[in-house]
Amino acid sequence: MVVEVEISSLSTAGSPRTSGADPEHVETLAEVQTPLPPITVHRSTMRVIDGLHRVRAAELRGERKIAARFFEGDEADAFVLAVESNVTHGLPLTTADRKRAAGRIIASHPQWSDRMIASVTGIAPGTVAEIRRRRPGGRVGEVSRIGQDGRVRPVNGTEGRRLASRLIAQDPSLSLRQVARAASISPETVRDVRNRMMRGEDPLPGPRRGNRKQANGTEVPAAGRGGLRPAAVACRNPVQDRAAVLDRLRADPALRFSETGRTLLRLLTVHMMSPEEWDAIIEKVPPHCGGVVARLAGECAEMWAEFAQRVERKVAETA
Known part of the structure; x- marks a missing residue:
């Protein structure tokens, strides 16, 4: 919904455009006779997400109010939207601003893949990867990331395969998709792992095999491992698995920034209850x-x- 807001109530702090508004572009917009598109404002902070030059042009024309649309998300997502908006239209961000923005998004959305952040910032995925590597901590602790298509993929496919093999050994009746969700790998990868295990082979393709640590910390060479081996670790709590996946979905802008997406998230959240909670409802x-x-x-x-x-x-x- 478009509303009229007081220009004096707006803040331009925290913009990805570190050099501020371009005076020449502001003058060009000020001379436009037709109404300019509404700006986008973060409701809780009144920061301008998209439309800094339009705000300055309105001020230059002596106007006190400007048409705006409100964004209801948190500040981290507001910044993402600001970057994306200033990459796809208007006066583009400089390369330096895009790289700085990528670093900030990596910090606020570490679960996003390099390609997803690249699609927002307008720089190459390789550049995003290099920025990520240079950050303190780098890739430490990362298990999976959300790709540009919204799918969750492991950073290290080897660990995903190993987890899948343990889950299959513990419960062979699990479906491909159940294992895929728990291990954060694709159903086809699970199928390959299962087929390898049925043939008595290692779940990892040859080049990716490495020494595996036993429970006592000693390593077992790949060549010395047999086929099927019972897992020594317990399966993760399925409720925790679902909650973790839902948390990743909540971070996806394709869902967060649309009413339909938010409706889907609310429906999925309803079912994030433990068996004990369901039992309590049944009893009542x-x-x-x-x-x-x-x-x-x-x-x-x-x-x-x-x-x-x-x-x-x-x-x-x-x-």
Whole structure:
């Protein structure tokens, strides 16, 4: 929704454009007779996300108010939107500003892949990777990242394969997608791991095999390992797995910045309950309406199952 805001209430601090407004561009906009597009403002801080030059042009024309749209997210996402907006249209950010912005986004959204940050900042993925490497801590502790397509992928595919092999050894009945979600790898990679295990092979392709540490800290050479080996570690809590995936989805701008995306996140959040919490709800269902509740729950489950199938088909068609 577009509203009129007092220019005096706006803040231009924290802009990715470190050199400030370009005077020549401001004068050019001030001479435009037709209405300029609304600016974008972060509601909680009243910072200008997109439209610094339009604000300065309005001031130059002596105007006290300007048309604006409000952004409701947090400050980190507001900065991401500011960078993306000033890369795709208007007076582009300088290369130096884009690199500085990439460093800031790496700090605020470390789970984003190099390609995803590159798509926002307008620099090459290799440049983003180099900026990430130069930051204190570098890639330490990273397990997976969210790609430009919204999919979660492991930083180290080797660890994902190893986790998948342990999960399969513990519970062979798990589906490819269940293992893929827990190990943050693709279902096809899980399929390859499972096939290797069935043939008695190492779950890692030859070049990626390395020494593996046992529980006592000693290393077992790859050549000395057999095929199937029972896992010595417990499987992760599935509720924690789902919560971790949901946290990554909440960080995805494609979902955060749209009403439909936020609706989907709210629906998924409803189901982030432990078995104990579900048991407590079941205990409180009145007997006289238990049948109706069970039928509605079943219908909801069927709708979610159909939703999952349709989303999977869409992913397969666009892959």
